[in-house]
Amino acid sequence: MTLEHRISPAVALRPGVAVRSRGSHGAVGSPYDERVLILIDLDNTLIDRDAAFRGAVAAFLAGHGLPGADLAWVMEIDASGYATRDTVARAITERYRDEVPPSAVRALLDRGAADRVELPRETEEALLAVREAGGECVIVTNGRVAQQEAKIRNTGLDRLVQGWVVSEAMGCKKPAPEIFRAAAGLTGRPVDGAWVIGDSPHADIAGAAALGLRSVWVSHGRTWSDPAFRPTRVAADVVTAIRDVAGGHGRVS
Template sequence: MKAVQGLLFDLDNTLMDRDATFRSFSRQFVQDLLGHLDENEAALIVDDIIVRDADGYRDKDGFFAELSEVLPWQKPFPAAEIRSYYDLTYASHGAVMKHALEILEYCRDRGYLLGLVTNGGKDIQNGKIDLLGLRGYFDTIVISGEVGISKPDPDIYKLALKRLGTTAEATLFIGDHPVNDIWGAAAAGMDTIWLKRNHALDESLNVQPAATISELDELKNII
């Protein structure tokens, strides 16, 4: 591994355990809005919502419209109201990924410049970052909804590098998504570390991470 000055991290399913977060949100959603269901029915609906969500890579408007149509409401519940409920409550369910705070402390103590690059709305992503206590670890935070560029567009990584004050050659990107994190960061000139979560690497992308990990604390053996 070449000399590294900076580290850029993804948020969802890298530093935030999105699986746990979305399941917790879905349970509250069903409890609050579909309270007429019995326990077994509610559990099945939670599982169905999680499948339909596709790990967060659904278009939100389409996802909420689908839930409005297919869930067993007692009375119609418009997609706009589901969106409002989501915006008000989702961030409060944020769960930090195992070893995330430990590894951020480790990296900061060793003098690395640290940045966060995440897709999503400004308010939702900032809410997660603050709830999880992550903000103080980072020298820069780049949110797609705030800057008008989304991963995997190489320009969002280049913006993060500029704000961080490092070069692509001296910076690693750590994330879970093969396209948004591994391919996109590589297209911006960075080496990457892939945190294996819910997505398989797509060999057709012709990009390989410099290293693959299953838990964040494995970074200690790499950097």
């Protein structure tokens, strides 16, 4: 049986908020915690957004005959997607005013990363195992609806998670408690007891701490440095984080 036959895609409740209908859960003999609820980040957690954007920028520069060395400059002003679209667009447009039309800059920022992003097979398998065991994952992401939903659908994540919420649709961004509560609400469960997984200390881990939720920081080799709050656990990558939470280590007693 193919993945497409086993998993139905999520249905949009409104742009930026979607939920998948429930099916049968709880595979016999599964090592995963059937009760786990995971609220998980998208960019640079489930997917390598920076690598996708870097590839898009490299192609953009080459396609317009611009210096390849400018790649580092664009990535710096982009700040891993945390800089606003208007800020990045303005900087690129001003730098290449006589060489690149504004429409090309808009296309880069609107579709560049979304068209190139990929979901690693190991991440897909980890999410599928959680679902088949009866657990639920909901994506909680900051960003624009069109861009974030394109990433979710282009990678097939819409068939692997219970649903998603995008900050633009919610009118608030992580670490605001409301966006995490809304994500948990898609499953019909309260946010209490959920785990938060993400790579951002401020958006993900601080958001979890404010709600008293347990969290796993996806470190990508970094060292935790904020003394004001700490994640419950640290994992080098998202697959390790998912398996740690869902495989019984994060079990709710």
